[in-house]
Amino acid sequence: MDLPPPFRATDATHHRPGSHVSVSRALPEEAAIAMVYDGTTHAVMMATPADVEDFAVGFSLTEGIVTGTNQIASCDVIAHPKGIEAQMWLAEDRGEALAARRRTLAGPVGCGLCGIDSIEAAVRSLPGLAGAGPTLTIDEITAATESLRGWQPLHDRTRAVHAAGFMLPGQGVVLAREDVGRHNALDKLIGAMARQGIDPSQGAIVLTSRVSTEMVQKCVMAGCAILIAVSAPTLHALRLAEGAHLTLAAFARGEGFDLFCHPERLRAKVSDVA
Template sequence: MDCTELVEHSGYVARSIVRHKDSAPQQATDNVAEELPVALVYNGISHAVMMATPLDLEAFAVGFSLTEGIVTHNAQIHDVEVRVHRHSAEVHLRISAHAFAAMKERRRALAGRTGCGVCGIESLELLDLQPARMPAPAKRLVPSREVIERAVAALPSHQRLMRATGGVHAAAWCDAHGEILHVFEDVGRHNGLDKLIGHLAMQRVAMDDGFVLLSSRASYELVRKAARMNIQLLATISAPTSLAIRIAEQAGLHLLSFCRKDGYVDYTGAAPDAGGAAC
């Protein structure tokens, strides 16, 4: 480690800058989002190093463990210890013997970078592009413009780091009426989703009883993570990729993108059930 001292981080740092705009250059201070290497260590073995914002790292580690299939349930995580240093962080997890043995069998080198969730994967087979179809939820969420527009309009007020830096993504958990209940931010869009999922798992929130709103585009790994957790509806502010759409269709996940205050685009075309509950 670069420093033995444990420190607290705010999620951004102040930097002296020179702003060039309109008139003469001006000295100023700018807030910049923090990005640190975070090592995820399972039963003493370092399994992954992800670049992330050093906040909510326990939730991040739990969410990553679930969405990457390292554990199948939160109960398989027995202990989590977060160690945050000045320029790096470690999260030590103690997982069940069964989950640890399975992890060692398929262990691969992961070197996550901002905006990339599969860096370091050694072969195409490890990408897991054939998701099983999610079980039918007890109560289906059928999207409506009013619900999506309500969530989209409310999201900026929950984005503390975005207001400070202009450089992070947000992952929000919304109820069936579009009310935002939880929001997590990170320089990596997939990290933000992992933090949100980890928090929901630790709070034992039923993940088939609401939907996720992301401030980013819909890439394949975000859809795959959501499908693993049986999240039935994923809404994103920006565009989807073709693979994200295909994964969503295979898993039975409803994917909405280009979500704005005046509408959205439905990319999976899931038809509402007769008499289904409105989202």
């Protein structure tokens, strides 16, 4: 069975005062995607049915189920009438990590932590990024979200999905993924990078969304030391970024951005710019 298309044209009636007209709108698809490890379903997420193998690999990495793609022996994407399974078989030594990060409930598109069955798992300790990462100029950070715009074909059609991109110093965004869920888009990006052998420590992750707790967690787990977002961080996300030595730039739109923590990865201080 084939995967459903990521969007579909749908008829609607557009109303405004004094008139109405028939229109066709492209709407993004959502599908239940199950992460199945060694024959057991670990999590079910509502996500865009595209780049599913990237999603499965990225989810496995950012959840700490595996630490490298070599620990996933195989990954098969199987479509069913009611959803999709990403069926993965793991190296033998990953069973304990899998049990520690067990999820039991379906996660909606708005929350990447729904279903975690303990407070400790939700606020897990993160590895530190002190001394890691490149440096970026203020101009590069300012231009990051606009550079990502060229990598959002599904957004251009539907105006209803998020994107996560990876940018390299001097090159702009070099890879991106889209999804109805912001955390799903980030997992897809991280999985695509891992599968293509791209080192997250050499650049920055760029988001079209707000920066919530799981976005910082996933970025740090991937080993990326700079996070740039078009919208605001939450206070807890900022605390996590500070503790993990993650450089966090938000409200990155137009001609500026807010730098919240770890300015050591800027090549120039904000005060040096008129």
